[in-house]
Amino acid sequence: MTHQARQHPRRRLIAPTRTRVAEGDRRTTPFALGVSRPTTRGGKVEPVRTCIGTRARAPRSALVRVxxxxxxxxxxPTATLPGRGAWLTPSIDAFESAVKRKAFRRALRLDSEPDVDELRAHLTRITTSRPIATTEQAERHMDN
Structure with a gap:
């Protein structure tokens, strides 16, 4: 029987501040595997948020706060309104998934289901009005 080093009784319950991440470990994240974090123009690391519709993690600038x-x-749009906010990928699919899962009510801690018509209209407007990125895509768009 070996003796364990004496430590504070609660210290065993607290996760260590630095842990080694082994390959195949459940705690392995893309960032722990050497994938660079998204950065802003100034070189600062951009915050990462989770979409309530897709549950995918993305840079804050790629999501919409609701x-x-x-x-x-x-x-x-400025992420400055007071109160609890939820982050959503700006797509109709992510929106419909969030509505189906009742994620808005849960994420925003509401007593009843919110009115989603205005948000649906906004997402429809911004997803259909995005500029066509390349000339190849523009040519395909013109052919249809």
């Missing part, structure tokens, strides 16, 4: 105001969902 807050509840008077029982309806409102887009917060």
């Amino acid at each position: 807050v509840a105001r008077n029982g309806r969902l409102v887009v917060d």
Whole structure:
């Protein structure tokens, strides 16, 4: 029988501040495997948020913040409105998934289901009005 080093009784319950991540470990994240974190123009590391529709992690700039105001969902483009916010990938598929899973109510801690019509209209507008990225895509678009 070996003696364990004496340590504070609660210390065993607290996760160590630095842990080695072994290959195949459940705690392995893309960032722990050497994938670089998203950065801003100034070289600062950009915050990563989780989409409530797809549960995928993405840089904050790639998602849209949504807050509840008077029982309806409102887009917060500057991410400065007060209150609890939820992050969503700006696509109709992610939106529909979040509605189906009732993720808005849960993420925003609401008592009842919010009115999602205004947010649906906003997402439809921004996904259909995006500029065509390349000339090849423009040519394909013109052929259809």
